[in-house]
Amino acid sequence: MPRVSTDQLAARRQQILDGARTCFARYGYEGATVRRLEQTTGLSRGAIFHYFRDKEALFLALAEQDARRMADVVARQGLVQVMRELLVGAGNGTDADDLSWLGTRLEVSRRLRTDPEFRERWQAHSAELTAATRTRLERQAAAGALRDDVPVPVLAQYLELMLEGLVSHLTMGLPADELDGVLDLVEQAVRRS
Amino acid sequence: MPRVSTDQLAARRQQILDGARTCFARYGYEGATVRRLEQTTGLSRGAIFHYFRDKEALFLALAEQDARRMADVVARQGLVQVMRELLVGAGNGTDADDLSWLGTRLEVSRRLRTDPEFRERWQAHSAELTAATRTRLERQAAAGALRDDVPVPVLAQYLELMLEGLVSHLTMGLPADELDGVLDLVEQAVRRS
Numbered sequence: 001m002p003r004v005s006t007d008q009l010a011a012r013r014q015q016i017l018d019g020a021r022t023c024f025a026r027y028g029y030e031g032a033t034v035r036r037l038e039q040t041t042g043l044s045r046g047a048i049f050h051y052f053r054d055k056e057a058l059f060l061a062l063a064e065q066d067a068r069r070m071a072d073v074v075a076r077q078g079l080v081q082v083m084r085e086l087l088v089g090a091g092n093g094t095d096a097d098d099l100s101w102l103g104t105r106l107e108v109s110r111r112l113r114t115d116p117e118f119r120e121r122w123q124a125h126s127a128e129l130t131a132a133t134r135t136r137l138e139r140q141a142a143a144g145a146l147r148d149d150v151p152v153p154v155l156a157q158y159l160e161l162m163l164e165g166l167v168s169h170l171t172m173g174l175p176a177d178e179l180d181g182v183l184d185l186v187e188q189a190v191r192r193s
Numbered sequence: 194m195p196r197v198s199t200d201q202l203a204a205r206r207q208q209i210l211d212g213a214r215t216c217f218a219r220y221g222y223e224g225a226t227v228r229r230l231e232q233t234t235g236l237s238r239g240a241i242f243h244y245f246r247d248k249e250a251l252f253l254a255l256a257e258q259d260a261r262r263m264a265d266v267v268a269r270q271g272l273v274q275v276m277r278e279l280l281v282g283a284g285n286g287t288d289a290d291d292l293s294w295l296g297t298r299l300e301v302s303r304r305l306r307t308d309p310e311f312r313e314r315w316q317a318h319s320a321e322l323t324a325a326t327r328t329r330l331e332r333q334a335a336a337g338a339l340r341d342d343v344p345v346p347v348l349a350q351y352l353e354l355m356l357e358g359l360v361s362h363l364t365m366g367l368p369a370d371e372l373d374g375v376l377d378l379v380e381q382a383v384r385r386s
Contacts, residue, residue, distance in 0.1 A: 110299060114220070114224070151374070160362075164361045168361055173306070178347045182350050185343060185347065
C-alpha cells in the first residue's frame, strides 16, 4: 500500500461521510445499500469499510459530525440563525441534497424512538446542542437582550422545539411560504419587547 | 360464514386499526411483521387481510384516521389544546403505547420524505389539518382574541411547526420538564397582549 498523509486520510474519510449523508438522505437508513453507498461516495466498499467498521458506525459518525456542527453554529450565532439558514437552503434548493443533513437528523429521530441502546449513546450529543443553546441565551440575557419574565431553560427548550418542527417540516418538503414570518415571530417571542 | 352486522364489522375493523397502531409505534413500519400484527391485534392474518388489502393499506387507513381525529380536536379546541393534551399524555404515560399515534405520525414523516407517491396521496390530509387550524384562528381573530399585527396564515404555520416539534420531541422520549412553560409562551405569542 502506498503511504498516505494524515491529511489525505482525513480528506478520504470526509469524502465518505459526505457521500453517505447524501445516500442516507435519499434512500433512508435501510435503503442505503452498500451498492448505493459506493455510488454516492464514489469509492469501493473496500475503501468505505476500511474507514468505518460497518454501516451503523458510518451512520453514527455522520450523525455525530452533524450534531457537532450545529452546536458550533448555535454557539456563535444562535438557534434562530440556524433556522434562518435552513430556510435559505430550502428556498434555493430544488436539489434536496443541499439539505441532506436533515435526512440524517430524521433518521436519528426514528432510531431514538425504536432503539433504546441508540438513545443512550445519543444523549451526549443532544445534550451538547442544549448546552450550546443555553450558554448563548444566558450571554444574551446578561446583555439585556432577552425577555426576563421567562427562565432561560424554557426559552432554550422553546427554540429547540421550533427547530425540530422546522426540520421535520422541511424534510417532508412541505410549503415554506410563511416560514420567514414564523421565524420573526419566534425571535420576537424570546427578545425583550 | 355467520352473518355479522355492520356494527360488528366496524368494531372489528377498529380493533385491527388499534392493534396495528400499537404495532407500528413499537416496531416501526418495516418491523411490523404480519406475526407481530397478529399479536397486537389479537386476530389472525386471515382476518386482518380480509379488512385491509395489505400492510400498506392498513398503515394508510390508520394514518388517515389519526389525521382526521387531530383535525377534529383542532376545530373544536385549537392546536395549543392538542399540544397540551399531548403533554398530559406523555407525562402520565411511562406506557409508550398511550402515545402510539405519535409513532404513526413519525412513520408518515419518514415516508413523506422518501416516497413521492405517498407524498402526493398525503397532501389532502395535511391540508385538512391546516384548514382546521386556520378556520379556528380566523374565528378567534374575529372575536378579537388574537394579535392583529401578524397574518392568520403565519400564526397557523407557527402553531403547526410547534406541534411538529413537540411530536418529534415526545416521540424521541426527550425530557418534558420545561414543556408547560414552552406552551404558555406559544399561546402568549399568538394572543392579543
